[in-house]
Amino acid sequence: MKPFTVHTGVAAALLRDNIDTDAIIPSREMKTVGKTGLAEGLFANWRYADVQTRRPDPEFVLNRPEQAGTSVLLAGRNFGCGSSREHAVWALAEWGIRAIVAPSFGAIFFDNCLRNGLLPLVLPETEVRELAEAVQVDPQARPLTLDLSAGRLLGPWGLSRAIELAAEDREMLLTGLDPIERTRQLLSQIEAFEAADRRRFAWLYLS
Template sequence: MIPFTTLSSIAVPVLRDNVDTDAVIPSREMRSTGRTGLADGLFAPWRYSDVDARLPDPDFALNRPEARGARILLGGANFGCGSSREHAVWALAEWGIRCVIAASFAPIFAANCVRNGLLPLTLPSATVASLAWREVCVDLAAQTVAEGADSYPFDIGAEAKQMLLHGLDAIDLTLTQAPAIEAWTAADRVARPWAYLASHRESTT
């Protein structure tokens, strides 16, 4: 994954509470199990006045000219609730979003964000609303969101921060502990040699 360090972008508001994953990417828009080809269906029920004809609704935030190239999305409380579908995060990422700032997140959605290189960042709802259509700078190392002369701190778990800063997925994160894992295995092999007999036989056949 691409590491997340700092990010500057216009912040596009979709300031609705309880935005579920079926609104982010409806099931009818998921035509494969892959991570690509989903951006066109992002927020399809709201983004298009005619979904089948793909007629954009000019009043929806992502269709406004100033949203072009935006990397930050603003949301309300409980963003990403509903199903656990990872496609919701994939659709946001393919469209270009790398950070969602909201009052709160559904836990599974937030975890899916981190595993796919998106930063789920929580701030008070009034602060989130104040960032709409502003140029915002997110500094993950410093854990701050800046807009003009104003700066807002945010919290993030140490593991999530490490994964995002260094572009690590769950497997990569485990492999950072490879020396400790190898040392434990070597010591355990001495302490419990019988536990390794089957694997030894398999490796020599």
């Protein structure tokens, strides 16, 4: 996956609570088992005034001209609740979202973000709203910077907030290595253990 070290991008405020994975990508939009081809279905019930013709709803935040290139999402409580579908994270990533800032997340969604290179940042609701107020005036001129290396979120008006993640989660994002790839880094040690184990307990390894 793509490492996350420092990212500066346009932020959009979608401060609704309990946005579930079916709102992020409705089940009917999941037409592939891969990670691509999902961005078109992102927030489909909200982005489109007519889902069938794909006519955009100009009032939806991601459709507004000033939000072009949005890569940071400011959200409400319990973002990504609902089903465990990883497609929700894949759709966000394909759209270009690199970080989501919210007061809380659905637990499985949070882990899915980490394993796909998205930064899920938990901040108090008052601070998320403060960030939203700061960027909404002119999103293009007031981007947010998320510096995971330094552990800081930087915004307009001198805003600065700590990025707090578990050490293992932080390392996963910084290196771009998901749990499988991190395990592969230990392949020589695993093979050495298996060889020693085979010699010690040969009777377990009947061919």
